[in-house]
Amino acid sequence: MLQRNILIVDDDKNNVLVLGDFLKGFRLLEVSNVRETMQTAALSPFELIIINMQTKGLDTIHLIESLKRLPLTSSIPVVVLGNGVNTYVEDRAFELGVDDYINLKSSISTISSRILRVIDYQRCLKEIALKDEIAEDKIERMQKQIIESFASIIEGRxxxxxxxxxxxxxxxxxxxxxxxxxxxxxxxxxxxxxxxxxxxxxxxxxxxxxxxxxxxxxxxxxxxxxxxxxxxxxxxxxxxxxxxxxxxxxxxxxxxxxxxxxxxxxxxxxxxxxxxxxxxxxxxxxxxxxxxxxxxxxxxxxxxxxxxxxxxxxxxxxxxxxxxxxxxxxxxxxxxxxxxxxxxxxxxxxxxxx
Ligand SMILES: [Fe+2]
CATH class of the missing domain: 1.10.3210.10 (Hypothetical protein af1432)
Structure with a gap:
C-alpha cells in the first residue's frame, strides 16, 4: 500500500495546519532546517516534500541539491513554495528537478490543488513503471518458455x-x-x-x-x-x-x-x-x-x-x-x-x- 506521508519544511506551524486541512488523507511531518529534512527524508517513505523557501535561515537551493544528490531521497518529488520575487531560486529549483514551484501569494485552495496534482502525476508515473516492469518480467518468462519448449522438442525427438x-x-x-x-x-x-x-x-x-x-x-x-x-x-x-x-x-x-x-x-x-x-x-x-x-x-x-x-x-x-x-x-x-x-x-x- 502506498504511504501517504508528506514532509513539509516550514517553521510556521500555522501554515502547516492550514495546508493540513486541505490535504486530507495525508500525514504532514514538519521540519524546519536542512539537517532535520535530510535525516527525516532518508529514514521514512514520503510521497512528497514541500519546501517553504521563506523558512527562517533556510538555504532552499542547498536543501534541494542535498535531496537530489542522496540516492535515498533523490526520487522523492519536491514542491517549492516561493514568494514569486526571487526568480533565481525558481529557475535553479527547476534546473535541479523540483516538480513544481508555487507562489505563496496564491490562494490556499490553488496551492493545495497543485500539490495534489503533483502527487497524482507521480503516482501515475509509478504505476506505468510498475506495469512496464511486469511486462518485462512477462516477456522474459515467455522467452524462457520458448527456449524450454524448443529444448523439449529436441528431447522428445x-x-x-x-x-x-x-x-x-x-x-x-x-x-x-x-x-x-x-x-x-x-x-x-x-x-x-x-x-x-x-x-x-x-x-x-x-x-x-x-x-x-x-x-x-x-x-x-x-x-x-x-x-x-x-x-x-x-x-x-x-x-x-x-x-x-x-x-x-x-x-x-x-x-x-x-x-x-x-x-x-x-x-x-x-x-x-x-x-x-x-x-x-x-x-x-x-x-x-x-x-x-x-x-x-x-x-x-x-x-x-x-x-x-x-x-x-x-x-x-x-x-x-x-x-x-x-x-x-x-x-x-x-x-x-x-x-x-x-x-x-x-x-x-x-x-x-x-
Ligand atoms: Fe550440432
Missing part, C-alpha cells in the same frame, strides 16, 4: 540428444567460470553474455529437428550425402532461432543463441562448417559450445557409437587444442576436468556407462 543438451549447458557454465577465473576474454564475458550463453546452449542443435530420423538415428557411418544433410542443421538452426525469437527483448540473448547454433561446428583451424571460420572469427560462445558439444558426444552412447572413457575424451580434447578448439578454452577445460566429470555424472550417470 531423441532422448540421448535431450540429455546431451542439458549436460552441454552445464559444461558451458563451467568453462565460462573457468575463463573468468583465468582472466581470459574478460572484455566479452560480461554478466549478460554469460547468462545468455548458458540459457541459449540448449538450443545449439535445434536445427536437427529438420534432419530425418533415418539420418539422425542411423546406427552406422553416414554417407557423404547424409553427412552433408546433417551439416545443414547448424545453418538451419541459426536461421530458425533468428526467425522465431526475433522479437526478443534481449538482443544479446538472441545473437548468442543464433551464433551458438550456427557456428558450433566451426573449428579453430578453419576446417569446420558451415563457413570455415578461423580462430577468433568464430564467436566466443560458439567456441565454448564446440568443446562442450564434442566432449559430451565422445563420452555418450549414440546410435552409431559406444561411449569412450572420460580420460580418453580429455586426451582427444587436449590433442585438438589449436586444431578443432580454442587453446585457451582447452586449457580451462582441462583444468576443470573434475568439475566436468562431476556435472556429467550428476546429469544422467546411467546413460554414459563410463
Amino acid at each position: 531423441d532422448s540421448s540428444t535431450g540429455a546431451h543438451i542439458k549436460r552441454t549447458a552445464a559444461y558451458v557454465e563451467i568453462v565460462i567460470r573457468g575463463l573468468i577465473e583465468a582472466g581470459d576474454y574478460l572484455d566479452e564475458l560480461t554478466d549478460d553474455f554469460c547468462e545468455s550463453c548458458v540459457a541459449a546452449a540448449p538450443l545449439h542443435d535445434i536445427g536437427k529437428i529438420t534432419v530425418s530420423d533415418v539420418i539422425l538415428c542411423k546406427p552406422g557411418k553416414l554417407t557423404v550425402d547424409e553427412f552433408m544433410i546433417m551439416q545443414t542443421h547448424a545453418r538451419i538452426g541459426g536461421k530458425m532461432i533468428a526467425e522465431t525469437l526475433s522479437g526478443m527483448e534481449s538482443s544479446l540473448m538472441l545473437s548468442t543463441a543464433v551464433d551458438m547454433a550456427t557456428y558450433h561446428h566451426e573449428k579453430w583451424n578453419g576446417t569446420g562448417y558451415p563457413f570455415n571460420l578461423v580462430r577468433e572469427d568464430i564467436p566466443l560462445c560458439a567456441r565454448i559450445m564446440a568443446i562442450a558439444d564434442v566432449f559430451d558426444a565422445l563420452v555418450s552412447k549414440r546410435c552409431y557409437k559406444e561411449p569412450i572413457s572420460y580420460e580418453q575424451a580429455f586426451d582427444i580434447i587436449r590433442d585438438e587444442s589449436g586444431r578443432h578448439f580454442d587453446p585457451k578454452i582447452v586449457e580451462v577445460f582441462m583444468k576443470l576436468k573434475d568439475e566436468v566429470v562431476k556435472a556429467s555424472d550428476c546429469l544422467y550417470p546411467s546413460e554414459n556407462g563410463v
Whole structure:
C-alpha cells in the first residue's frame, strides 16, 4: 500500500495546519532546517516534500541539491513554495528537478490543488513503471518458455540428444567460470553474455529437428550425402532461432543463441562448417559450445557409437587444442576436468556407462 506521508519544511506551524486541512488523507511531518529534512527524508517513505523557501535561515537551493544528490531521497518529488520575487531560486529549483514551484501569494485552495496534482502525476508515473516492469518480467518468462519448449522438442525427438543438451549447458557454465577465473576474454564475458550463453546452449542443435530420423538415428557411418544433410542443421538452426525469437527483448540473448547454433561446428583451424571460420572469427560462445558439444558426444552412447572413457575424451580434447578448439578454452577445460566429470555424472550417470 502506498504511504501517504508528506514532509513539509516550514517553521510556521500555522501554515502547516492550514495546508493540513486541505490535504486530507495525508500525514504532514514538519521540519524546519536542512539537517532535520535530510535525516527525516532518508529514514521514512514520503510521497512528497514541500519546501517553504521563506523558512527562517533556510538555504532552499542547498536543501534541494542535498535531496537530489542522496540516492535515498533523490526520487522523492519536491514542491517549492516561493514568494514569486526571487526568480533565481525558481529557475535553479527547476534546473535541479523540483516538480513544481508555487507562489505563496496564491490562494490556499490553488496551492493545495497543485500539490495534489503533483502527487497524482507521480503516482501515475509509478504505476506505468510498475506495469512496464511486469511486462518485462512477462516477456522474459515467455522467452524462457520458448527456449524450454524448443529444448523439449529436441528431447522428445531423441532422448540421448535431450540429455546431451542439458549436460552441454552445464559444461558451458563451467568453462565460462573457468575463463573468468583465468582472466581470459574478460572484455566479452560480461554478466549478460554469460547468462545468455548458458540459457541459449540448449538450443545449439535445434536445427536437427529438420534432419530425418533415418539420418539422425542411423546406427552406422553416414554417407557423404547424409553427412552433408546433417551439416545443414547448424545453418538451419541459426536461421530458425533468428526467425522465431526475433522479437526478443534481449538482443544479446538472441545473437548468442543464433551464433551458438550456427557456428558450433566451426573449428579453430578453419576446417569446420558451415563457413570455415578461423580462430577468433568464430564467436566466443560458439567456441565454448564446440568443446562442450564434442566432449559430451565422445563420452555418450549414440546410435552409431559406444561411449569412450572420460580420460580418453580429455586426451582427444587436449590433442585438438589449436586444431578443432580454442587453446585457451582447452586449457580451462582441462583444468576443470573434475568439475566436468562431476556435472556429467550428476546429469544422467546411467546413460554414459563410463
Ligand atoms: Fe550440432
